[in-house]
Amino acid sequence: MQQNIRMDTEALSGKTVAEQLLEQLRIWGVKRMYGVVGDAILGLMDAIAKQDKIQFIAVKHESTAAMMASAEAKLTGGLGVCIATMGPGLGNLLNGLGDAYKDKASVLAITGQAPTDKIGTDYKQYVNQQELIKPLAQYSTLLAHPDAIIKVLNKAMHMSLVKGTVTHLSVPKDMFTRGTKAMPHPKPLLLKGTYHFEAEGLKQAIDIMNLAQRPMILAGVGARNAAKHVETLAEKWGAGLLVSLGAKTILPDTSPNLLGGIGQGGNPYAAQVFTQADVVLLIGDTWWPEGYVPQNARIIQIDYMQENIGKGIPIELGIVGDSATIVPLLVEGVQQSTHTTWKSQWQEMRQKWVQQNEQEGNQTGSPIHPSRIVRAIEKSVQPNAILTLDTGDVTVWMNRNFRSQQQEMLFSGEWRTMGFGLPAALAAKLCMPERQVVAIVGDGGLEMVLADLLTATRYNLQITVIVFNNGYLQMERDKMIVSGFNQEGTDLTNPDFVTLAQACSWNGYRIDSDTKLEEILQQALASNRPALVEVLTAPVVHPETKG
Template identity: 60%
Template sequence: MKKTDQTVAELMLDQLSLFGVKRIYGVVGDTIIGLIDALAKQNKIQFIAVKHESTAAFMASAEAKLTGKLGVCTATMGPGAANLLNGLGDAYADKAPVLAITGQAPSDKIGTEFPQYVDQQELMKPFASYSANLASPDATVELLQKAAQTSLGQRAVTHLSIPKDLFTMSASSKPRPLPNIIEGTSIFTENSLEKATAIMKTAKRPMILAGAGATFAIKEVEKLAELWGAGILTSLGGKGLFNEPSPNVLQGIGEGGNPYAAELFKEADVVLLAGTTWWPEGYVPNDARIIQIDRHFGKFEKGIPVELGIAGKSEEVLPLLLESLQGFSKKEDWVLRCQEIKEKWAQQNNQEGSTAGYPVHPSRIIRALDQIVAADAVLALDTGDVTVWTNRNFQQKDQTVLFSGYWRTMGFGLPAAMAAKLVNPEKQVVAVVGDGGLQMTLADLLTATRYELNITVVVLNNGALQMERDKINVMGKKEVGVDLTNPGFVKVAEACGWKGFRAEPETQLEYLLKEAFQTNGPSLVDISTAQAFFPETEG
């Protein structure tokens, strides 16, 4: 190999850098040594070494969700690749653009009984929209281009497996940027949306259900709600999009949402879904006419009884609907009903947030966080009781909320918080986790230490898989395995180089959280949490 030649691994890094990739998350392994060597010799892309491959994939998924750009993770063949799957499942389910690069057996051993060999294209098939095995150095750029375009264009997971020997082979190709694709707006006019407008004008009890797909149309949703006389409900994906004081926002619906909104929603006669594919089972309006706006037409196939689907972006469609509805006479009695529900829930929410006692009620913890976190903070939620209590009692301002939406995996909170801090080092980042979820990625406390990530982890420590316990009890079944054997989280954190805090019976929560947030370095707050039955738990 000539000194001027690049290796395949070096070419890959140059190409990924052109795509805007800043970090690759992973665990060092035998078949990716060539890639690790190339990473060590450059400074355009940082390698973030984690303790478990699932953490690497979670972090890539969280970065992609936050930025909309390509998240990248890497692992060795066999068990390394398999360990990525949980995090890739999260990216797949929430449509985050993630590329997984895995090592593979040497070229002459593919398909043999070589240790750890598995057909990785079959392994990744459930999650990856595109998966290929690099067979020649000359195909490196072409495969990376296709993977990146697929991930970014379809909001999808892609995967490349690279035989161990190919990483160090000479590559003569040159990196090239992705083509500058100008994404034209969909062709909408007031006339083309005439049918939608006609349906909306029949409404006496309108409702808007908004999700993450309405991120760039917040003001339009609020203006439309005001003109149309509609209440605004949010899916979990819409958590944090609207400020709680916004007059038409009734908070979330479903498990963890505004408990009084469920019956109100059932009374709606026209529902507009903006940027959400989630439909709250058990809360469905009986005879409502439903209009759905979504960029991807295939999303209209999730069991929602849609009368009219509009394939487009909320920010393109809503201004035209708003214009078409000018002069609409909203029904003041319905507006008053919505306001009553908003105020009733606000009062109860405040009461729940003031619940006294020790162990501390979850609502009290969430209210303390609500009062203390920065207005532009990033909250990374784990899955479990912490998710539903946060959804129920956290009154959002302009915070960004990261969570595992459709995949709903435990163990997401800590990795997501670390990725968020790497992406936004200037912002306050708080992981809200249960004791069960934290233990799934506990070793990666050391990752935050290694990279000096100033994050705070708040642990709701109730000694149980409480959500599962509640569901078992609702179903009238016997329980086993729901009690947790927990370590002393403060001692573990301190052993990992963190600053640890523990809430005692006499502790003032807000003061303790402020102290943790002001720590120069990673901090953990362990709060003994009451095993409170979540009010809306279903079997």
């Protein structure tokens, strides 16, 4: 009887909810969906199988699916989509959705829900999904009628892309196969305007900048499209230039005003000059690490998103707009610097770190010092490589010692979840198969997502994973050591990573001496299969560690 009702409804409308959902996603440019099959989305899976425009990427855990969607959104600026079943399926998505939410990545999650006649009952796996996901999704709704599918889907996609946020649709299990009268809409042509500025309109900012005796610039990922102009402004203004981890690769390390990063893992001497600054210009940046920043400086912040202005930073003047439009006008209006004493101060700190960084990267021994591994990665990867970083000890060592040639980095910025490196690499290779993709991970972080080595095998994704194997949750161990705590729970029970990789049809390599670091890394990077390189790493306490 139920089958007859379904067929009659489809005969009237022609298409099911699942079919129209997929067609609308296709129209908006979605090319793939990440997820795990489950009972409440079987109708959607059937529709996916009947079309060839949107690829379903089957992963081993829903958290991986959500992290891959987040990574795709960060890399492409488009919409990442993940799907899961009800109950534990949505529960497992939450970690990756947390990453997208905190880093303002445009991600849509679609989850199955209990059948319509079981909503609100004691049905297996039922939970109020809107309440469960509420802290992480700016919009979440339950599809209550098949004819509403296009309206709620377009609302979710629009909000996600315009606001850079997570949105969510719950679709009851029986709703996917029901017919709908709703027709897909063309994607609106969105002309993303810029705020119109003239140099005169920025007079207040320029006046503050021209009063500076000790100017500094701190650039974030929002400065990427204005990188060359930022470099020009720093030179004319006589400012030292610092970057957040997200902006580490927007300029080559040889840029003459670039001091490197600030905060744990950055240039250890940068705070000596940054804390003395009297005027600071923030460009597309929300990173303001306590203990490394000036207390009494006049702060100007440029950001395209108004909600970022003054977010945790005591600014004097906020400018809402595109840095690529605003920074050239500041270059035009600011006076040529005559502050030679200040320039000499920050140049001294820059040169001091350049020399020390070179020395740190040349350390020898076995197990291998993390700085030496970073130097080998730096020498081995392509200039346009995509580097995906896990969260932990590898993050701060890469931030400290990696000298960029303008590679692109993906990482979990604000959520800081372990296990991000491998899923991000998988997504990056799917999105940009022509580019070299390298995941740089710790042993503990990789162990959280080990099963998805098989996802690379399944889809023939030729990525390289470099594992810093020091046998510990090293960042936590470092903090416990400097705090005087016992290091309970930080030691790891590790597998043989090489044998495990080979069991997954990867090429596996082990490095236990720095003498063959570059040679073996080059072999792995040239592999015609996914490759894993296990590097036996010295458990060194990072010098910037705080308890």
